Structure formats: structure tokens, C-alpha cells
Amino acid sequence: MKRTLALSALTSIPFLALGTSLIAQQRSDFVSEASFVVGTYQPAKANHSPLEMAERANAFLKTLDASQVKQVRGPLGGEIRRAWTNLPARPDADGIRMGLLNSQQAKAACDLMASLFSKQGYDKMVHIMLADDQLLRGGRPRRGFGTEDFSLVIFGNPSEKDPWAFQLDGHHVGVNLSIEGEKVTMSPSFIGTQPEAFKIGKKTYRPFAGEMDLAYKLAGSLTFEQLKTAIISDRRGPIRTGPGRDGRIPRKEGVSCSTFSESQKKDILKLISQWVNDLPEKQARVRMATIEKELDQTSFAWSGDKAPRSDVSYIIQGPSLIIEYACQDLGGNPLNHLHSVYRDPTNEYGGQLK
Numbered sequence: 350m351k352r353t354l355a356l357s358a359l360t361s362i363p364f365l366a367l368g369t370s371l372i373a374q375q376r377s378d379f380v381s382e383a384s385f386v387v388g389t390y391q392p393a394k395a396n397h398s399p400l401e402m403a404e405r406a407n408a409f410l411k412t413l414d415a416s417q418v419k420q421v422r423g424p425l426g427g428e429i430r431r432a433w434t435n436l437p438a439r440p441d442a443d444g445i446r447m448g449l450l451n452s453q454q455a456k457a458a459c460d461l462m463a464s465l466f467s468k469q470g471y472d473k474m475v476h477i478m479l480a481d482d483q484l485l486r487g488g489r490p491r492r493g494f495g496t497e498d499f500s501l502v503i504f505g506n507p508s509e510k511d512p513w514a515f516q517l518d519g520h521h522v523g524v525n526l527s528i529e530g531e532k533v534t535m536s537p538s539f540i541g542t543q544p545e546a547f548k549i550g551k552k553t554y555r556p557f558a559g560e561m562d563l564a565y566k567l568a569g570s571l572t573f574e575q576l577k578t579a580i581i582s583d584r585r586g587p588i589r590t591g592p593g594r595d596g597r598i599p600r601k602e603g604v605s606c607s608t609f610s611e612s613q614k615k616d617i618l619k620l621i622s623q624w625v626n627d628l629p630e631k632q633a634r635v636r637m638a639t640i641e642k643e644l645d646q647t648s649f650a651w652s653g654d655k656a657p658r659s660d661v662s663y664i665i666q667g668p669s670l671i672i673e674y675a676c677q678d679l680g681g682n683p684l685n686h687l688h689s690v691y692r693d694p695t696n697e698y699g700g701q702l703k
Contacts, residue, residue: 378549379479380488383447384496386455387475388549392463397629399509399530405464406507406515409457413445417454421445425505425514430698433516433523434592435539435688437493444518447478448490448497458501465515465526465533470627474517474524476556477540481520483547494520512699521688523592527699533632536693539592540624543677543686557687559623560674564663567616568655571604579604582652585662585683588673590690598694601666603650614644621665624672624691643667658684669695 379385395401410418421444423429429443447455463471478496485491492498499519507513512529521541527534542556555561571579581602589599606617621640626633640647647667653659660683662675671692676683 380482380485381448381490381495381497382452383450383455384479384482386452387447387459387496388479390456390459392456392460392471395460395464395629397464397467397631399528402461402464402528403507403509403513405457405461406503406513409454409461409501410503410507412454412457417445417449421501421503423502423504423516425512427504430504430514430516430525431595433518433525433539435521435523435541436592437498437520444500444502444516446498446500448495461501461515462517465528465629466627467629467633473540473556473627474522476554477522477542478519479549479554480542480544480547480556483544484520514699525698529699531631532699533628534693534696534699535624535628535691536697537590537592537595538624538691539689540627540691541677541686541688543680545685545687557689559620560689561687562657563616563620563623564661564674565655565657565659567613567620567649568651568661568663569657570613570616571655575604575608576655579649579651580655581650584653585660585676586652588662588675588688588690590671590673590692591688595697596694598671599664599666601648603648603664603666605645606647606649606667607645609644617647617649617665618644621670621672624689640667640670643669660684669693 376385379388413421423443447458450458462474466474478499482495484494490497499517499522502516502518504516505513510530512527514528515526517524521543523539524535525538545557546553546555590597606614609617618637618641622637625636628636647665647670650664651661652663653661660676665672671694672689674689677686677688680686
């Protein structure tokens with residue numbers, strides 16, 4: 350993988366990294382120049398307005414040369430938007446890769462992502478990239494893996510009012526944001542991580558801490574009667590609505606959230622917010638209000654042992670929501686390799702934004 354970030358622009362002076370107050374003492378804490386920029390750069394504070402989102406997208410595009418612009422742009426109405434995956438990036442994958450951006454361009458990309466995601470969402474995307482760096486063999490480039498091989502795609506023309514879209518692709522990330530004015534949807538998206546926890550310097554990162562810990566807490570709170578319908582298998586099952594499965598709606602299984610106590614309802618809404626709150630606050634608040642109204646029509650299904658740190662999968666499914674989460678075998682410990690899918694079957698790729 351070609352690396353174009355100028356080493357002369359790097360320094361061993363301590364940086365305060367985003368999100369979790371990680372202090373990175375030196376460049377050697379990171380496996381690549383792309384990782385160093387992503388892991389230490391603090392994006393300009395975002396107000397998440399439609400104008401700011403469009404301005405930052407266009408500012409990023411202006412840092413690119415003509416050939417790079419051609420790589421990063423795509424048609425809004427094209428079928429190519431549906432050709433996303435969580436697998437390690439193909440050599441011919443769409444978009445511009447982080448490892449092919451110089452320092453200015455990489456920072457502009459971070460500024461763009463910080464306007465499109467909430468702080469929770471931005472931090473999560475960055476931490477997943479840095480987690481993927483841990484899969485590099487001895488820190489050496491590995492096709493399809495690591496921060497260098499995460500790609501950005503912009504569909505349509507970034508606008509304050511007209512529809513456009515943004516896609517972040519990489520190993521364990523396939524996020525589709527559809528934007529039209531104040532309206533933003535993140536369906537469909539795949540978000541995962543491997544490893545589940547890792548260190549840079551002295552700081553431990555867990556990109557999926559909430560998605561994991563809150564689920565075990567909820568499962569542990571279910572009554573005997575609730576568990577009789579909530580547990581649909583004693584072994585973890587596969588994700589059924591992942592990439593390439595647009596339009597598929599699984600048969601609803603599990604316990605109805607209408608049977609939940611007020612405390613349990615708060616817990617499942619907090620669990621759902623681990624995905625929804627990756628959106629900016631205003632859009633996340635609107636989305637969560639819809640999900641809360643539909644909560645009595647929503648089900649929670651669990652496969653595996655309900656004890657904490659068990660090898661499990663779970664599904665949260667309602668009229669406008671499908672969340673699937675599953676541990677994975679590849680890599681040894683299933684708890685160290687996590688997959689999830691978030692979908693709004695009523696609003697895939699922004700189909701219902703207007």
C-alpha cells in the first residue's frame with residue numbers, strides 16, 4: 350500500500366487524541382501515517398447543520414486532485430451504492446482510501462466525518478479503524494486491513510437542501526449515510542470490531558463496549574417467563590440482514606418489549622441508542638422518538654447463554670428497526686470479534702427522506 354503522508358509533518362510531541370483522553374507519546378504508537386492522523390487529529394467542532402455538512406464535504410473534495418475526485422465521487426441513484434461490504438477492501442473497491450491521502454486531505458476527511466456523525470459515532474468509527482490496525486502482522490501493510498484501507502465515497506452533490514450520501518467502507522465498517530437537509534438516515538449499515546479491546550499507549554479502547562455490556566445487562570434482567578420466549582436458541586446464530594441482503598425482513602422472534610418493566614424499557618432504549626446515537630444529536634433524537642413509540646411492537650431475541658461474556662447473538666426488531674449483533678468464530682475467541690447490522694426497513698438508502 351502506497352503511503353503518501355509526509356513524515357516531516359509528524360512529531361513525537363504528545364498529542365491529546367479524540368474521545369477518550371488518550372495520550373500518544375510518539376509516532377511509533379501508530380502503525381501508519383493514516384493511523385497517526387486519524388488517531389491524533391482533533392476535528393474542528395461541528396454544529397451538524399446541513400450547511401456545515403455540505404461545506405465540509407466540498408472542502409474535502411477541494412483538497413483532492415482530479416483523479417482523486419473521480420475516485421471518491423459516485424452517482425446518487427446508481428446501484429453502486431448497494432455494493433458495500435464489511436469484508437476487507439477489494440483492490441477495485443470504490444472510494445478514496447485513507448492511506449492515499451496526504452495530511453491535509455486526511456484531516457479534511459476527519460472534519461467531514463465529524464460533521465456527519467455525533468461525537469459518539471465519530472469516535473467509534475476512528476476506534477474501529479485503529480482496532481483493525483491490530484490485525485496487521487507486525488504493523489506491516491496488509492491488503493484490506495487497517496486504517497489505510499478504509500475508504501470514503503460521496504454520492505451526488507453535497508448540498509444544504511438537496512439529497513446526497515456518504516459511505517465509509519472498511520473491514521468491519523460499511524456505513525451508509527443518506528442526507529437531505531435536516532434529515533439523515535444511517536440505514537443500512539454494518540458496524541463491527543476486531544479485536545473487542547486493544548491498547549494504544551496506556552489507554553484501553555473498546556469500540557463496542559455499550560453494544561456488548563448493555564445487552565448482557567438487559568438479558569440478565571429478564572424474568573423466567575420473559576426468558577422462555579426471549580431465548581430462541583442455546584447457541585449463537587448468524588446475522589441474516591447483512592450486506593447484500595437489502596429488503597430481507599426476518600421473521601420476528603423473541604420476547605415482546607410490551608412485557609418489559611419500565612426499567613427494562615429504559616435499558617433496551619439505551620442499548621438501541623448505541624447505534625442510533627452515532628447520528629448527530631438532532632437526528633438521533635427524532636429517530637429514538639419513533640423507536641420509543643414503536644417499542645411495544647418491538648421484540649428482543651437472544652441466542653446463547655445469558656451470562657456475561659458468553660458467546661451470543663441477539664436481534665432487536667420493530668416496525669422500523671432491525672438490529673442484529675453476533676459474536677464471530679474467525680480469530681479464535683468469539684468475544685474478540687463482533688459484528689452488527691443496523692437497518693430501518695422503511696428508509697433504506699434514504700428512500701423515505703422526502
